[in-house]
Amino acid sequence: MRVTQGMLTNNMLRNLSNSYGSLGKYMEQLSTGKKINRPSDDPVIAMKGMNYRTQVKNVEQYQRNIGEVHNWMDNTDSALDKVQKGLSRLRDLAVQGSNGTYEDGQRGSIASEVDQLKQHLVEIANTKVNNKYIFNGTGTTGTIDGAGDEQPPVTLDADGNVVTVPTNNGAVNIEVSNGSKIQANIDPTNLFSEDLFKDMEDFAAALRNGADTDALGAFIGTIDGHIDNNVNERADLGARQNRIELIENRVLEQEVTAKNMMSNNEDADMEKVIMNLTSQESVHRAALSSGSRVIQPTLLDFLR
Structure with a gap:
């Protein structure tokens, strides 16, 4: 040639x-x-990169979900702590009221404080986080009345008496890892029940009506039952808080692993x-x- x-x-x-x-x-x-800058440079690396990026995005979303769970649980725990202090004070007032040395005027002052404690518990029951009610089960937006207005879980009439209490005890489950969901709320019907507010109203009325010490002393055991309900709900919440911390640590490790795999695949x-x-x-x-x-x-x- x-x-x-x-x-x-x-x-x-x-x-x-x-x-x-x-x-x-x-x-x-x-x-x-980067090793490649377009899929045609190396289709195999490009396909693996898409899978790794999806994995990283999923882990990042789980971290955001975990943050939302922490927000719910931390606010719930803080609210339950205030409920515990309120109920403890209510018990102290029951002990004082059942003391035979107190006069009717002093018991009237105790009844006024009981009314204020009831208002305090109503405000806690209507706590909102990110514009969502945390003590109304899955009905986080409240209820809508006939006029189309949003109603909180606990409502009062003109005389300050409780009219409605939480009835929705649905679990608000949030996915915090692949296939794993955790309940972010508590069962409000066990705590902010109709019995709780009725017992407080009856206690205040008994103080004002001059009930005998035995009748007033009977409220101590009733209040202890409500305190136990609060303790049980808080214990259950604490167990889930411990679990979410373990899940959070695992998700953080998954994030490090996923980013390392993505880096090894793509980075030059x-x-x-x-x-x-x-x-x-x-x-x-x-x-x-x-x-x-x-x-x-x-x-x-x-x-x-």
């Missing part, structure tokens, strides 16, 4: 073009820090890229030098 000058020139230009392509690839890897080895770029630059310079010597001599150079 006869090798012509055109063949040498075309081969040299083609090889130089390939060399420029290699230089461009290494320069792009060096500037972006910068030391290797620099070495390849330096080596390719040397090859390219050699190709340019040899090419200039090959195509320089022509027939016209010998006809002068």
Whole structure:
């Protein structure tokens, strides 16, 4: 086969073009820090990268969900702590009221404080977090009355008597890891029940009506029952708080693992890229030098 000058020139230009392509690839890897910058560079790495990115996004969403659970549980625990203090004070008032040394005027003052404690518990029962009622089961937006207005879980009439109490005890479950959901709320019907507010109203009425010490003393055991309900709900909440902390630690580890896998799949080895770029630059310079010597001599150079 006869090798012509055109063949040498075309081969040299083609090889130089390939060399420029290699230089461009290494320069792009060096500037972006990624092995590939488009799926056509390496379809296998691109497909794996999509899976790893999906995994990382899922873990990040679980972390946001865990934050929401923490928000619910922390606010619930704080509210239950205030309920505990209110009920403890109510018990102290029951002990005082059942003391035979108290006069009717003093018992009237105790009844006024009982009314204030009832108002305090009503406010706690209507606690909202992120504009959602946390003590109304799955009915976090409250109830809508006939006029289309939003009604809280606990409502009062004009005389300050409790009219409605929470009736929705549905569990608000939030997914915190793959296939794992945790309840973020408590059962409000066990705590803010109709019996609780009725007992407080009856206690205040007994204090004002001059009931005997035995009748007032009977409220102590009743209040103890409500205190036990609060303690039980708070204990159950604490157990779930401990569980969510364990899940959070596991999700954090999953995030580190997923990001490492994504990095190993996509990120370029910068030391290797620099070495390849330096080596390719040397090859390219050699190709340019040899090419200039090959195509320089022509027939016209010998006809002068």
